[in-house]
Amino acid sequence: AFCILISFGTPAVLIGIASLGFVAIYPFAKRFTWWPQVFLGLAFNWGALLGWVAHSGRLDWPAVLLYLAGIAWTLFYDTIYAHQDTEDDALIGVKSTARLFGQSSPQWLRAFAVLATGLMAVAIYLALPDATAPQRVVAQLGTAGFAAHLLWQMRQLDIDNVPLLLHLFRANREAGLIPVLFFAVTVML
Structure with a gap:
């Protein structure tokens, strides 16, 4: 990973190095905060910032909003995962x-899903200022598919059913793949 990082321009290298703080803090976050999933989100989603800077040489709002959407999504899926281990x-x-929210987790998860979807939609809108109408529609269909997948997860959710929690957590692979596939089609249009 370091060899790939140093092949980028200086701004991207600096952004990449900046991520190391969150990577170092995350393993200890469960010891000092009820919100360790935030630190996971800060570390895991850094690629949204790094990828944008590597491509454009600067940090812009679409990348920041996508980063924040990723953090909200991480709060969604990792809270589901954490419910397996509450005891x-x-x-x-x-x-x-999961321990902090307890039985009110579904309400929090809905809020994180709405936040992730909304931020993603705005990030896409801002990232495509010169896009054609079909490109914009296809890109936002990816967001709609992502939202539908999170809604499906919410409808299935039972925070006391450990096998289901693991299934829903793993289903987030597909949740992330949905917008990526639509973005790929958008680029080809």
């Missing part, structure tokens, strides 16, 4: 959004 986490004294 063990309580026994060993580590924190998570």
Whole structure:
């Protein structure tokens, strides 16, 4: 990864190095905050910033909004994942959004899903100022598909059903793939 990073321009290299702080903090976040999923989101979604800067040489609003959308999505899927471990986490004294939200998790997850989808939609809108109408429609269909997948997960959700929680967590591979496929088609139009 370092070899790839240094092949980019200086702004991208600096952005890449800046991510190391979040990468270093995340493994310890459960010890000092109820929101370790935020630190996971900050670390995991850094590629939205890095990719944009590597391509354009500068940081712009579409990348920042996509980064924030990714953080909201991480809060969504990792809270689902964390519900599998709430009893063990309580026994060993580590924190998570699943423990913090408890039975109100579905309301929080809905809010994170809406936030992720809304931020993604605005990021796409801003990233395509010169796009044709069909390109804009196809790109936003990716956002709609992403939102539909998160809605499907919410309809299935049972925070006390561990096998289902793992299934829903893993389903986020497809949730992320949906907009990527539509973005690829957008580029080809």
